[in-house]
Amino acid sequence: MNAPAAPQKAPRNLDLPALLAALGETLPPDQISTNAGIRDRHGRDESYHATEMPDVVVFPHSTEEVAAIARVAQRFQAPLIPFGVGTSLEGHVAATHGGISVDMGRMNKVIEVNAADLDVMVEAGVTRKQLNAFIKDQGLFFPIDPGADATLGGMSATRASGTNAVRYGTMRENVLGLTVVLADGRIIRTGGRARKSAAGYDLTRLFVGSEGTLGIITEVRLRLYGIPEAMASATANFPDIGAAVNTVIQVIQSGIPVARIELIDEVQIDAINRYSKLDLPVRPTLFFEFHGSEAGVAEQSESVKAIGEEFGMSDFAWSLKPEERSRLWQARHDAFYAGLALRPGAKGCPTDVCVPISRLADCILETKEDLIATGLLAPLVGHVGDGNFHLNILLDPDNAAEFARVKDFTGRLAHRAIAMGGTCTGEHGIGSGKIAFLEAEHGAAVAAMRQLKAALDPDNRMNPGKIFRA
Amino acid sequence: MNAPAAPQKAPRNLDLPALLAALGETLPPDQISTNAGIRDRHGRDESYHATEMPDVVVFPHSTEEVAAIARVAQRFQAPLIPFGVGTSLEGHVAATHGGISVDMGRMNKVIEVNAADLDVMVEAGVTRKQLNAFIKDQGLFFPIDPGADATLGGMSATRASGTNAVRYGTMRENVLGLTVVLADGRIIRTGGRARKSAAGYDLTRLFVGSEGTLGIITEVRLRLYGIPEAMASATANFPDIGAAVNTVIQVIQSGIPVARIELIDEVQIDAINRYSKLDLPVRPTLFFEFHGSEAGVAEQSESVKAIGEEFGMSDFAWSLKPEERSRLWQARHDAFYAGLALRPGAKGCPTDVCVPISRLADCILETKEDLIATGLLAPLVGHVGDGNFHLNILLDPDNAAEFARVKDFTGRLAHRAIAMGGTCTGEHGIGSGKIAFLEAEHGAAVAAMRQLKAALDPDNRMNPGKIFRA
Structure with a gap:
């Protein structure tokens, strides 16, 4: 759904022929491409942001090659934009200032x-599904699941999270260490294999979520988990969003270690009924997943049921069996395409915010009123255990006026979340799309962020135009 | 046990009378002290490091006062050393370059x-016990327990952890946001109330563990937990350290959410028997604590028992009852003083390292051989669920030759842990005591840390001489 490619910007006097010659001395020919199709593919992610092509795409095979590329880039003052599989959602990979896309x-x-x-230690280009397939036979799994089969380098760079974060945390909690190539080609290794350390600054957490603006992540050390003995799923309906959210608050406060708690609103349920020919009650619905021993998941489920019933929960359905679990969660899995089908021909503009759970019902209700007032249709799903929710705003990509209304709406949503003590993005990141809200959220701290950026990337060549205006 | 105060260093041309006059214009008289006793108290922690007195101690009442103090300090190029309650263990509060101690x-x-x-949001001077007393009636608790009743600002600054970290994480995972006064007096607020955010650099984690070298933490927002419905304790003995550690590895890998797993070695058990007139089997002993529902903690305990028995565990004792739980853990609580009593008149030199759990048995066994070869006595306790262990090396503080041997030993221990993929300190921090090992552990990354330090503290006035050589 990307907008057509913007004319290439050349704010720097990049001597492209000389840069290409120098890259040619650094890498074999099959690791360098100036093909327009390949450059186009590397200048876009899965969002609505305009494609902005890099001047060249390189395909390194090792950290040392990334370092050599960085040294060439420094010599020619070329921007460096790391690229995983392009599933980011806020324009993270667009080459807003041209330069070199580094495909990992x-x-x-x-x-x-x-x-x-x-x-586990992986190269940055390993995807989460690839990792899980690799370790499954050892009884291990990596829980962070942002939906897309993103690379683990990209997930680190954007501080990804997803449905499992309520129990297992986000990439922030699950990256133990990184290998990073800095702007000048230096290779550093952060963190380590110990589960905790009090030795020096937490560089790992500084690079996690830095969106390629401080360095290129080439290797990631991650925390793994034993595959739980038992998994159970449950669904339940609520009279209103407030009742669903109050149930969630009580569940979290009781310390019940729920693995996933997803909310789908009645608009989305209606969409799913139409799309999947189902007859689900058109009410806010919570989807639960429990991990533990067989007795443990049964007990967790009983506790959740008891809490939910205090808030008017109905139709609680629960199962341990894989096929039944899949059936219960089917509606959640269908949500994305069911949502799109509400408006044939429309594209989805995804956005996310995250607020303290106590404000979640207010934030959702105000946002739904705003959607109606603005005349927009946007199914809602939420990782509500974390206070995080997503809208996929349905719009006609060729309608500039509608696009402008969507932009205004997402701005109001971001400011609403910030005003409630939350954040303009729980998991998608700032990219180029949410720069305007960073200052509103972090105030004077943004200047400190810029000082850190200037210290490690004095020429502003690491994914320029992301997080901060270039 | 601190060594006598070193002669005050004055590497800067600090115009002390003018500085004091300016502070006098900034704060009321009862918030400024140049009393030698007070300065002495603020130049030492609980370690063996030499006391180094600040020139003056100030007692701010607000973030704004800290900012005003920082502006005065900048004008006079005076170092600023934050002070909590002085329970750090690597010389963190010593005024190695004079300056202003900021007592929070x-x-x-x-x-x-x-x-x-x-x-919860607290001022930095609130201690963890004070916080827990405050929130108990609401059914809430803050789990991080480093032993000492440290301030939450100090615990943030040193990335404290302790016995509960295996389940609840360390300060790294439990600080949601900070208010920080920077070297030039700017006030920034990091993080936020949302459970997760992908908005900009993770400044919170950068300041957590920065030991006062990047700014002064004045407020801390922390994650709380519901007090578990049930707590249970257990103890068990093992034929050797390897069997105990293998049990721990299996427990962690099984995903059993144990709240605490502490190891005490046979030297320490022997000390406890003598000190507390007990008759415990002189074997490596694990102490467990379980949090959850009544059924949940019983199930956790059963699972642990089944695993331990595969490794030759014996004398497994378990209880839900508070008085019985206290009795079971008594030996663990007595460990510190029982250890000291092994050598009357001796002082303890505490040190800690942390390694991947798979290397923990090797690291402990090699270290115990080294202790014997070096002729040192040092009871061992370990937060073994994290691979973290502590030695309290018993030494005669007036014996310089012995002190030198201790220093050599702790150096070998740090390098041993690093060589095994671990860290020179799991929770005490670098301070001035472990600077030599930071480079061995982090290599080229130390230069990147120094670049960040220079960006935020260009005059090197924030707790100089800590983490890095000044």
Whole structure:
């Protein structure tokens, strides 16, 4: 759904022929491309942001090659934009200032699995599904699931989270260490294999979520988990959003270690009924997943049921069996396409915010009123255990006036979340799309962020135009 | 046990009378002290490091006062050393370059408790016990327990953890946001109340563990937890350290959410028997604590018992009852003083390292051989669920030759842990005591840390001489 490619910007006096010659001395020919189709593919993500093509795409095979590329880029003052599989949602990979797209896709080896220590080291181009397939036979899994089969380097760079975060945390909690190539080609290794350390600054957490603006992540050490003995799923309906959210608050406060709690609103349920020919009650619905022992998941489920019933919950359905669990969650899995089908021909503009759970019902209700007032249709799903919710705003990509209304609406949504003590993005990141809200959220702290950026990237060549205006 | 105060260093041309005059214009007289006893108290922590007195101690009442102090300090190029209650262990508060000690003790208000969102905002001088007393009636608790009743600002600054970290994480995972005064007096607020955010750099995690070298933490927003419905304790003995550690590895890998797993070695058990007139089997012993529902903690305990028995565990004792739980853990609580009593008149030199759990048995066994070869006595306790262990090396503080041997030993221990993929400190921090090991652990990344330090503190006035050589 990307808008047509913007004319290439050349704010820098990039001597492209000389840069290409220098890259040619650094890498074999099959690791460099100036093909327009390939450049176009590397200048866009899955969002509505305009495609902005890099001047050249390189495909390194090792950290040392990334470092060599960075040294060439420094010599020619060329921007460097890391690229995973392009599933980001806020324009993260667009080459707003031209330069070199560094495609990490060929760095896709699982380097070492330490089953006893529950950690793994992967190259940045390994995807989460690839990792999970690799470690499954050892009884291990990596829980962070942002939906897309993103690379683990990209997930680190954007601080990804998703449905499992309520129990397992986000990439912030699950990255143990990184190998990073800095703007000048230096290679640093952050963190380590110990589960905790008090030795020096937490560089790992600084690079997690830095969206390529401080360095290129080439290797990631992750925390793993044993596959739970039992998993159970449940669904239940609520009289209104407030009742659903109050149930969630009580569940979290009781310390019930729910693995997933997803909310779908009645608009989305209606869409699913139409799309999947179902007859679900058109009410706000919570989807639960429980991980633990068989007795443990049964107990968790009983506790959740007891809490929900205090808030008017009905139709509680629960199962341990894989096929039944899939059936219960089917509506959640169908949500995306069911939502799009509400308006044939429309594209989805995804956006997310996150607020303290106590404000979640207010934030959702105000937002739904705003949608109606603005004349927009946007099914809602939420990782509500974290206070995080997503809208997929349905719009006609060729209607500029509608697009402008969508932009205004997402701005109001971001400011609403911030005013409630929340954040303009729970998991998609700032990219180029939410720069305007960073200052509203972090105030004077943004200047400190810029000082850190200037310290590690004095020429502003690392994914320029992201997080901060270039 | 601190060594006598070193002669005050004056590497800067600090115009002390003018500085004091300017502070006098900034703060009321009862918030400024140049009393030698007070300065001495603020130049030492609980470690063996030499006392180094600041030139003056100030007692701010608000973030704004801290900012005003910072502006005065900048004008006179005076170092600023934040002070909590002085329970750090690596010389963190010693004024190695003179300057102003900023005692946060009067900023001791709990600002707001959000029970629904399980978060709290406190001033940096609130201690963890004070916080827990404050929130107990609301059914809430803050789990991080480093032993000492440290301030939450100090715990943030040193990335504290302790016995509960295996389940609840460390300060890294439990600080949601900070108010920080920077070197030039700017006030920034990091993080927020949302459970997760992908908006900009993770400044919170950068300041957590920065040991006062990047700014002064004045307020801390923390994650809280509901007090579990049930707590249970258990103890068990093992034929050797390897069997105990293998049990721990299996427990963690099985995903059993144990709240605490502590190891005490046979030397320490022997000490406890003598000290507390007990008759415990002189074998490596694990202490467990379980949090959850009544059925949940019983199930966790059963699972642990089944695993331990595969590794030759014996004398498994378990209880839900508070008085019985206290009795079971008595030996663990007595460990510190029982250890000291092994060598009457000796002082303890505490040190800690942390390694991947798979290397924990090797690291402990090699270290115990080294202790014997070096002729040192040092009881061992370990937060073994994290691979973290502590030695309290018993030494005669007036014996310089012995002190030198201790220093050599702790150096070997740090390098051993690093060589095993671990860290030179799991929770005490670098301070001035472990600077030599930071480079060994982090290599080229230390230069990147120094670049960040220079960006936020260009004059190197924020707790100089800590983490890095000044």
